[in-house]
Amino acid sequence: MLPVTRYAFLVSPSHNRVYAQAAPALAVAEMAVLAERAFEGRLRDVGTTTLGGLPYVTFTLDDAARPDTAGTDLALLSALSSAYALFVVDGDGDDATLRPVTRAAVDLFDSDLLTVQKYAGKTNEDFTRLLVNVTVAATDRPRDLAGPWTTRPDGARRRLRVLDPMAGRGTTLNQALVRGWDAAGVDVDQKDVEAYATFLRTWLKNHRLKHTAGLSTVRRDGRSLGRRFEATVGATADEYRAGDTIAVELVNADTVRAADLFPAGHFDAIVTDAPYGVQHGNRASGTRGAGGRSTPHDELTRSPVPLLTKALPGWVRLLRRGGAVGISWNVRVAPRAALEDVLRDAGLEVLGDVRDDAAPDPWHGFEHRVDQAIQRDLVVARKPR
Template sequence: MPQYAILVQPSANRVYTQQAARLVGNELLALDRLLLDGRVAARGGPAERTMGGVPYLVLDADLTADDLRVVANLSSLFALFELRDDGALLPVDTDRLDRYDDDLLTILKYVGKTNEQLTRLLLNLTAAAALPRDGFLGSRVRVLDPMCGRGTTLNQAVMYGWDAYGVDVDRRDVEAYTAFAGRWLQDKRLKHRTSTGRVRVAGTTLGRRTTFTLAATKEEFRAGDVQTLEITQGDTLDADRMYRAGFFDVVVADAPYGIQHGSVTGPRTPSRSPRDLLADAIPVWVGLLRRGGALGLSWNTKVLPRQDLVAMLVDAGLDPLEDAPFLGLAHRVDQAIERDVVVARRPG
């Protein structure tokens, strides 16, 4: 039986690094359940091991080539090795979904930015809940971040070759991200088109939208094999008027954490807790999911307990995934923020 060792990627965030091995271990078990037919858990699951003073995750599993392609996309996987009986580590080529240079994910720096590894974890689990393995590895997935801020989730979706759509009410964030995306596409000399205009429904202006149509190569662009990156400055509660019902495979959001990232539930009315915002928004987002699609959220449990958020998801008609791997993703961000992740499916 082959034995593999995952070298855990260090994070720029020291607090996240301390928890990364546990988080990626649970991420792997969740992906194992959803996409790998339980082959990892059947052999006891991953175990943390320190070799040469460096943390690894070690697992026994008979994995296919496509299984290894799934494992290659783990959020904190830095390198993958086959662990030999004599302790030698043999590098394993990793066929990741990544289509672009990784500076797409790392260039933007700003206060309140979600950790890129957490963003990848959340997107991985939500997409795996919505898609079969072949779809996860090879389909053009439509992703919506209905509170996209400056586009961390959008960038990760684009990196995977998926179509990324974002909505955010903050004009400055939208303008900053739109400027970044246009500049990055130009700097990378990627073929693309850009269009900008108002979103109007029944005579009412709901927001302003910029759409980038892009491809990784000139040949793909000429052939029409293109991706969409779209961001709309507007109210997330109007998202169901901006897009048709069932348009998205995946909806992913990093909810406001509290006073530092206060939500707005009415005309310029700040709220310490995202509770009211999520109670209003979740039914809107669910209506945008296709049947069998999935919703993933990260949020601060210090201002909204997990059981309360899960109850909102159930009331909106979703089936939360509440077994062991999905219950092992809570982690400390700072003194005021204990972040957790929840994933829920829309029944097919």
């Protein structure tokens, strides 16, 4: 009989009080996705409990000590968005004790890469990490979450590649960078692209990391498609000198033209936080109602559905077969069924599709309140192989 270990992790405190209230339930939903996708049924009994007045998520894991799985298992648990401290639980009930577990070092860079940026409308970095995690877990290589590398069909190793086609000021790009993944983004707002370029160059210099960074113009058929910020960075000086670098780029362009900016099948995961329709509206051209160029004939709407309908075919072209798309949005401006229909129409398979015979869980446990006007949820879909 395989050994079974019971674990508990302390849920990360959040500076956002509303998100802190939702965090335990979101952590359980994230764990349920990983249990299904990355642990192949070996992780079970996911739930919450209060110990010493603090919220913990508890679960059991079969065969955690096997040498061929233990390192990857620990890295997967260490990568969870809300795991603050991990423990083995010894005993039961009032006699239970918590034995600390040293987490795997899955992040290559300091956490201030994720937290130091402050601006109105920034998505909570813990939620962005959750969205990235469940999207990568939905791919045909879910255990890639454990490290920076993925293996190509020919056996060669390369870094995981993540695209945010509505990147704003780069919250998703930073989440990918801190994990050692190549990251790319598109955003129509030139000020956001310039702000991100300034931030990342300053951060790299302040941390004395070997890197290159610069802005250039993207051209095709003699026409300018927008400005492109590109950076390459080494986690260490030796890795940089050896050419073992992480690539980050952000292009100032309309997201509906994303397929013109990158090679087809280039990305493993596409992750984006759709505009919530509160501060900004959306146009099918890809332009948000404020801060960017507009197309006069595009009707301004609070719903992201018209924009996604036009943009998703291009995004899907950039996604490798077996890759996944994860989108978060405000359910107050668009029902879940509408986003699922758009994803299906683009040729993707929706995970947890309630129209299938399979039970919809665990993909329907992420809806939560952000503020009075925003009730956020996420949907994930996979490109067939």
